[in-house]
Amino acid sequence: MSTSPVAVRGPDRNPRAGVVVGPIGLAWRPRLIAVTVVALAAALVLLVVSIGVGSVALTPVDVVRALTGGGTDLQRLIVLQLRLPRALTGALVGLVLGIAGALTQTFTRNPLATPDVIGVTSGASAGAVAAIVLGGGTYSVSTLLLGGGIPVAATLGALIAAALVYGLGWRGGVESYRLILVGIGVGSVLTAITSYLLVRAQISEAQQATVWLVGSLSGASWPSLWPLLAVASVAVPLSIATSTALGLSQLGDETAVGVGLSIQRHRLTVIALAVVLTAAAVAAAGPVGFVAFVVPQVALRVAATSRPPIVLSGLVGTALVLAADLAGRTVFPGEVPVGLVTTVVGAPYLIWLLVRHRKELVS
Amino acid sequence: MTTTTLPALEARGLRLAYDGRTVFAGLDLRIEPGSVTTLVGANGSGKSTLLKALGRILKPSAGEVLLEGEPIARLATKEVARRLALLPQSPSAPPGMSVRDLVLRGRNPHQTWARPWSPDDAAVVDRALEATGLTDVADRDVAALSGGQRQRVWIALVVAQEAATLLLDEPTTFLDLTHQLDVLRLVRRINRESGSTVVMVLHDLSLAARYSDRLVVLHGGGVVADGPPAEVITPATLELAFGLRARVIPDPVTGTPLVVPEDD
Ligand SMILES: Nc1ncnc2c1ncn2[C@@H]1O[C@H](COP(=O)(O)OP(=O)(O)OP(=O)(O)O)[C@@H](O)[C@H]1O
Ligand SMILES: [Mg+2]
Numbered sequence: 333m334s335t336s337p338v339a340v341r342g343p344d345r346n347p348r349a350g351v352v353v354g355p356i357g358l359a360w361r362p363r364l365i366a367v368t369v370v371a372l373a374a375a376l377v378l379l380v381v382s383i384g385v386g387s388v389a390l391t392p393v394d395v396v397r398a399l400t401g402g403g404t405d406l407q408r409l410i411v412l413q414l415r416l417p418r419a420l421t422g423a424l425v426g427l428v429l430g431i432a433g434a435l436t437q438t439f440t441r442n443p444l445a446t447p448d449v450i451g452v453t454s455g456a457s458a459g460a461v462a463a464i465v466l467g468g469g470t471y472s473v474s475t476l477l478l479g480g481g482i483p484v485a486a487t488l489g490a491l492i493a494a495a496l497v498y499g500l501g502w503r504g505g506v507e508s509y510r511l512i513l514v515g516i517g518v519g520s521v522l523t524a525i526t527s528y529l530l531v532r533a534q535i536s537e538a539q540q541a542t543v544w545l546v547g548s549l550s551g552a553s554w555p556s557l558w559p560l561l562a563v564a565s566v567a568v569p570l571s572i573a574t575s576t577a578l579g580l581s582q583l584g585d586e587t588a589v590g591v592g593l594s595i596q597r598h599r600l601t602v603i604a605l606a607v608v609l610t611a612a613a614v615a616a617a618g619p620v621g622f623v624a625f626v627v628p629q630v631a632l633r634v635a636a637t638s639r640p641p642i643v644l645s646g647l648v649g650t651a652l653v654l655a656a657d658l659a660g661r662t663v664f665p666g667e668v669p670v671g672l673v674t675t676v677v678g679a680p681y682l683i684w685l686l687v688r689h690r691k692e693l694v695s
Numbered sequence: 696m697t698t699t700t701l702p703a704l705e706a707r708g709l710r711l712a713y714d715g716r717t718v719f720a721g722l723d724l725r726i727e728p729g730s731v732t733t734l735v736g737a738n739g740s741g742k743s744t745l746l747k748a749l750g751r752i753l754k755p756s757a758g759e760v761l762l763e764g765e766p767i768a769r770l771a772t773k774e775v776a777r778r779l780a781l782l783p784q785s786p787s788a789p790p791g792m793s794v795r796d797l798v799l800r801g802r803n804p805h806q807t808w809a810r811p812w813s814p815d816d817a818a819v820v821d822r823a824l825e826a827t828g829l830t831d832v833a834d835r836d837v838a839a840l841s842g843g844q845r846q847r848v849w850i851a852l853v854v855a856q857e858a859a860t861l862l863l864d865e866p867t868t869f870l871d872l873t874h875q876l877d878v879l880r881l882v883r884r885i886n887r888e889s890g891s892t893v894v895m896v897l898h899d900l901s902l903a904a905r906y907s908d909r910l911v912v913l914h915g916g917g918v919v920a921d922g923p924p925a926e927v928i929t930p931a932t933l934e935l936a937f938g939l940r941a942r943v944i945p946d947p948v949t950g951t952p953l954v955v956p957e958d959d
Contacts, residue, residue: 350812357810359799441789576811580800582792586752586783587849591856592776592804638792 371647378654421552430649432609433624434640446625447610450515454522456614459489465533483559487611547620547671563612622678703728703892708758736913750781776804780858788837801855823855842869863895879906928952
């Protein structure tokens with residue numbers, strides 16, 4: 333029998349083999365497991381390297397020693413108080429954005445439908461900027477975050493954006509580009525609102541908010557990390573738990589219901605998770621562009637699966653954000669915000685996708 | 696005919712509408728267990744609409760559907776999926792999904808959250824692939840198959856679901872005559888061997904007559920003829936439901952009605 337060039341043969345595409353342990357039974361997917369382990373290792377290495385880089389350079393051994401309670405007092409201070417919050421924020425932002433993108437791309441069956449492309453990130457930013465400008469008078473991350481201001485406002489903004497996009501754009505069906513077009517429109521309106529808020533703001537607030545709006549880890553601290561950590565520890569396991577349902581939703585609504593998926597509940601779960609994950613990332617680091625959009629597609633390709641695997645997308649997101657932050661701090665003179673680096677990487681991919689799908693867009 | 700058995704599916708006073716546009720105003724239908732029923736009618740006569748309502752995809756604006764006597768709307772969707780499988784009119788698979796991977800998803804109603812795979816499931820999938828003649832292409836990308844092979848993949852998914860009632864919307868569209876016959880023979884074999892109830896939609900009236908116990912002709916928002924193929928397929932019904940002038944002769948092979956359109 334001749335094989336077509338599209339038919340990649342491999343063990344992952346053959347869930348005939350599996351593993352059964354007590355009540356747990358899983359198809360054996362060695363390639364997925366292998367690339368996930370590699371991604372995890374890469375993320376950990378980047379985390380350690382990222383903590384080591386700075387005005388006082390530390391070797392990876394110093395970093396690990398300080399993390400585990402050893403090393404000098406100064407090393408522990410630098411690692412635990414100054415650099416760990418930033419590195420962990422970057423790691424978690426990448427994790428939750430990668431997962432949010434994987435959720436929405438699978439559920440809409442459209443690689444363009446990610447929080448950053450369809451306006452949910454803009455909603456979160458508008459909410460956060462409103463909290464900064466209208467709420468505080470001065471932009472003080474720590475006090476606002478401690479009061480829950482920015483995370484709550486970002487979540488509200490993301491929810492409003494998601495509700496608008498879903499309400500106005502869904503009717504054309506999941507594969508329709510209507511959702512994308514409405515999302516881009518909603519995103520533009522929300523970005524305009526953000527700009528208006530910035531124009532009205534005091535010059536110093538506006539300046540700081542602008543840096544934050546590019547997506548930056550420079551303001552990360554333990555207080556700004558806690559809300560993100562709390563959201564991630566609940567929403568990430570829940571996202572992993574939607575895996576089976578996501579696999580069914582890939583077959584289209586009617587078939588998915590046919591094999592027993594409660595599509596309504598699934599839709600609400602996925603939207604809620606994507607909104608909460610996106611808002612948490614935006615509240616902690618600003619809108620780090622294109623991570624949710626690019627990362628799941630990378631994960632899908634390296635794993636050779638039919639949809640972006642959730643865990644792998646999260647780990648690739650972590651690696652990408654940490655690497656982008658590292659590049660922003662070391663490759664260029666001065667400090668380039670992480671969001672700028674990810675945008676430079678991600679924007680060309682968006683343009684390529686749009687050009688490739690031009691036909692569907694105009695029809 | 697008196698039956699004491701519960702109908703496999705029953706529609707009672709079904710009113711089906713899209714955004715206020717009514718397709719059926721009040722439809723009653725009983726599907727006997729173990730029978731093969733085919734819905735026929737012109738394009739847009741509401742065959743898919745009715746099938747969707749029977750499969751709880753479309754919510755009726757009035758009336759109800761009973762699955763083995765129980766209101767389908769009140770059963771958990773996974774419970775329904777164990778008893779009823781459905782094949783939509785034009786399903787589509789995402790790129791990169793293998794045949795076996797897709798068919799495995801048909802096992803979902805029998806799986807628990809922690810166990811999306813078991814050796815049993817793998818065995819059922821193997822049998823479904825064999826029954827549909829797909830064993831050789833099991834590891835290929837669904838998107839890389841021919842239209843006819845792809846159609847059989849979706850049928851394999853429904854077979855793997857092991858439900859007592861199957862709803863199939865145009866399972867033979869896009870197939871050449873040989874493969875149409877393959878699919879219909881497979882449907883009949885499943886019906887005979889496991890006593891499954893089948894409700895399907897077909898456009899070829901002669902094949903529908905050959906492979907069905909009962910035909911239901913839909914037209915103008917209702918049922919215009921209903922019964923054994925030999926009674927239903929008449930020149931008068933064809934004229935009414937399809938606006939078709941045709942003769943009906945006995946099929947020389949099976950004796951079932953064969954539709955021969957008049958010359959223009
Ligand atoms: N999603 C929908 N929204 C609005 N109207 C619909 C929708 N689906 C079907 N209809 C309308 O309902 C009527 C019945 O359509 P249905 O799809 O049930 O026909 P059908 O008999 O299956 O036709 P075909 O042979 O072409 O598949 C048609 O007039 C159609 O335009
Ligand atoms: Mg139809």
